[in-house]
Amino acid sequence: MTISAAVPSFREGEDVLPSRQARLVYRSGMAESTAGVAGGFVQGNLAILPEKLAASFHRFCQLNPKPCPIIGMSDVGDPRIPSLGFDLDIRTDVPRYRVWRDGEVVEEPTDIMSHWRDDLVAFVLGCSFSFEEALIAEGLPIRHIERKVRVPMYRTNIACKPSGPFSGPMVVSMRPFRPAQAIRAVQITSRFPSVHGAPVHLSHPHSIGIADIARPDYGNAVPVAPDEIPVFWACGVTPQAVIAAAKVPFAITHAPGLMLVTDLHNKDLAVL
Numbered sequence: 001m002t003i004s005a006a007v008p009s010f011r012e013g014e015d016v017l018p019s020r021q022a023r024l025v026y027r028s029g030m031a032e033s034t035a036g037v038a039g040g041f042v043q044g045n046l047a048i049l050p051e052k053l054a055a056s057f058h059r060f061c062q063l064n065p066k067p068c069p070i071i072g073m074s075d076v077g078d079p080r081i082p083s084l085g086f087d088l089d090i091r092t093d094v095p096r097y098r099v100w101r102d103g104e105v106v107e108e109p110t111d112i113m114s115h116w117r118d119d120l121v122a123f124v125l126g127c128s129f130s131f132e133e134a135l136i137a138e139g140l141p142i143r144h145i146e147r148k149v150r151v152p153m154y155r156t157n158i159a160c161k162p163s164g165p166f167s168g169p170m171v172v173s174m175r176p177f178r179p180a181q182a183i184r185a186v187q188i189t190s191r192f193p194s195v196h197g198a199p200v201h202l203s204h205p206h207s208i209g210i211a212d213i214a215r216p217d218y219g220n221a222v223p224v225a226p227d228e229i230p231v232f233w234a235c236g237v238t239p240q241a242v243i244a245a246a247k248v249p250f251a252i253t254h255a256p257g258l259m260l261v262t263d264l265h266n267k268d269l270a271v272l
């Protein structure tokens with residue numbers, strides 16, 4: 001089922017943002033990739049942690065702004081982040097969540113009402129889906145969108161700067177381009193530092209610890225043509241690799257590729 005087919009009815013004359021429409025659909029239990037959903041609106045990665053770990057994770061994000069650019073943060077125990085959406089509820093508005101215990105995923109529910117606690121802090125991190133809109137506007141092809149699959153993501157040998165218990169490998173997302181397209185992609189995405197910015201690596205995936213480009217750690221594989229090179233961006237799934245490495249007793253994240261849709265506009269994140 002598509003978002004448009006699942007959008008609930010609203011009162012006549014009510015002005016409803018496409019981003020809110022998407023959240024309401026996901027709140028009702030629909031779980032599918034958010035790539036290409038609510039065009040023009042910022043999507044975010046999610047990491048929810050107990051208050052006792054929040055300061056260390058906040059510092060981790062400050063030390064690693066490429067994979068972990070914070071665009072929103074909740075108060076302790078509050079599931080709402082009004083700056084990202086007036087009616088946004090972090091417990092219900094992500095299509096699918098991951099519940100972690102001791103560094104392992106133990107459940108992937110479509111809401112976390114039964115897991116929510118008064119000591120939890122939610123972090124929303126910028127997502128590369130935002131700069132994809134700018135790439136498409138320039139006529140650059142986005143392979144995973146064309147094929148209607150999740151973007152391929154890989155754990156690398158690029159070490160994040162540690163903070164408290166948080167350390168581990170950077171995760172990257174990959175999009176294939178011809179060399180001239182890759183140069184233009186670097187120029188375009190450099191204008192979006194709050195959603196990962198410019199690529200961290202071009203070509204030669206083995207140089208950053210990726211043994212097989214056809215076997216991503218998260219998401220779905222996409223073909224790379226003989227005249228193309230893989231281009232890698234820092235990815236907001238990095239906290240999940242770090243949570244696993246640190247064996248954090250309890251955490252909640254989004255399922256890779258199934259993001260939080262916010263009311264922020266992509267164009268407002270561009271640095272001119």
